[in-house]
Amino acid sequence: MAAAGVSAASLGLAAGPAAAEPAESEGSKVSEGQTVFPGDPRYQTLGQGFNQRFSSTPAYIRLAGNEADAVTGLKTALDQGRRPTIRGGGHCYEGFVDNDKGVILDLSTMRGVRTATDKYGASTYCVEGGATNWDVYTTLFRKYGVTIPAGSCYSVGAGGHICGGGYGLLSRRHGLTVDHLAQVDVVTVRGGRVEVTRAHRDDPKDSPEQDLFWAHTGGGGGNFGVVLRYHFRHDIPEPPPRVWLSNVAWAWGDLIKEPEDFHRLVKNFGAFFAAHSGKDETVYRGLFSILKLTHRSNGNVVLLSQWDEDDPAPLDHFLAAMEAGMKTKATVQTFSAGGLFLPFPDKRRQMPWFQATMTLNGSGDNQRGKYKSAYHRTTFTTRQIDSFWEWLTKPDPEGEFGQTLVQIDSYGCRINARNPTEAAIPQRDSILKLQYQTYWTDPAKDSLHLDYLRGLYQDVYKATHGIPEIDTDTDGAYVNYPDTDLGTVGQKNPVYPRLYYKHNYTRLQKTKKTWDDKNVFHHAQSITLPS
Structure with missing residues (x-):
């Protein structure tokens, strides 16, 4: 360094x-x-x-x-x-x-x-490095009628x-x-x-x-x-002219009475996307769904979905598949549960795409936060669901964990159509992407939240030594959700290079040597020069 x-x-x-x-x-x-x-x-x-x-x-x-x-x-x-x-x-x-x-x-x-031109004279859409997602979406849509598949x-x-x-x-x-x-x-x-x-x-x-x-x-x-x-x-x-948005929830009070319903919901979600996330998927490529497994003190487990075709029947089929075998019935979610939510009194609503993007466009409050991530290539094991249940139902006498959750995003389809080495991001056969999150405001509560999230994460991945190991049922972690618990530069055998970059890390190190051989650009989890 x-x-x-x-x-x-x-x-x-x-x-x-x-x-x-x-x-x-x-x-x-x-x-x-x-x-x-x-x-x-x-x-x-x-x-x-x-x-x-x-x-x-x-x-x-x-x-x-x-x-x-x-x-x-x-x-x-x-x-x-x-x-x-x-x-x-x-x-x-x-x-x-x-x-x-x-x-x-x-x-x-x-x-x-x-609009601009690249070095070879071809027309491009040019985005400066300080632009926000909202700058990108509003300008590309209003001026040119196009978009890029980026974050919310x-x-x-x-x-x-x-x-x-x-x-x-x-x-x-x-x-x-x-x-x-x-x-x-x-x-x-x-x-x-x-x-x-x-x-x-x-x-x-x-x-x-x-x-x-x-x-x-x-x-x-x-x-x-x-x-x-x-x-x-x-x-x-x-972008699609219109999309359907859905936001439904299951009350924790009901799930506590019917623990099997929690297990069934998580199994249903994982099984559906295991069946509908292949690179050649045709019916459900237009479905993006997020299951928010909140801590019980939040009140509800929430399912938010976007469907980009006019016929809502496939969306309705998906929502019915989520409740299959459950005694607990879904309600409409009208308050925030860990970020994105829809303040509407109906379970699904069709809106123009740009309005839907504005509706979902939330970054949350400025608070203290800790995050972890994982790619999953298969549906959840019973042991993993048991870990979710155990940690998300822990007592919260101080009311600290109302903003703690495991967010499970659908993944795959056209993402998985690329070769793992074609781009530097190598995870190209996953079906789910998980983000573990906790938020708080009091610095005195740092250890409470950090220890909780570490314990949850390590327990979920206990079978692979506390991390979402690559090339197993899981496939590492997302570099844009960095987590220094995965090791830092200078530590012995940090796992972040393997979990973020898999087998692409050697080429990244070679590129680093060529373009930044004095290591001018570095941080706690940066790409290191080859030894």
């Missing part, structure tokens, strides 16, 4: 020659950024991300205004001997942007979404979301976000030169540039450089 005091002089840095510019010709502009120092009323806010567990005291925060400013800002930080970290939307689940005495390069004012939380930054792979409610039909990526424009530090590199999907095979492009299709943020822009192919999907 590079020392915090690495300097431009020690790297032999010099400004690189200008590369071929895209249509917007960002590189020709003068610097338009701002520097935020301690004492500025913006400093505390810009030094802290969405997760209130983490904050830092950087020497300053540089709000990059354009390409020229991002290059200058990075070079200046290195000239000063200060470590740079990169912030887009600020939603990193761990403290990877924290940077005491260093420099946070904040891209949040670079949020343009427009409106304030998540595209800069980090996309390079981690990116998925959302349209992914079962259209694949991952990066499956539509054509080019990435990155400020790199290669061979001692700070310059903009435009890496394309169609660059020569095995070239350093193609490796750099590939690394941004699931290699995670903060590893290779400062992402200025993503270029998406001009054939990205049109």
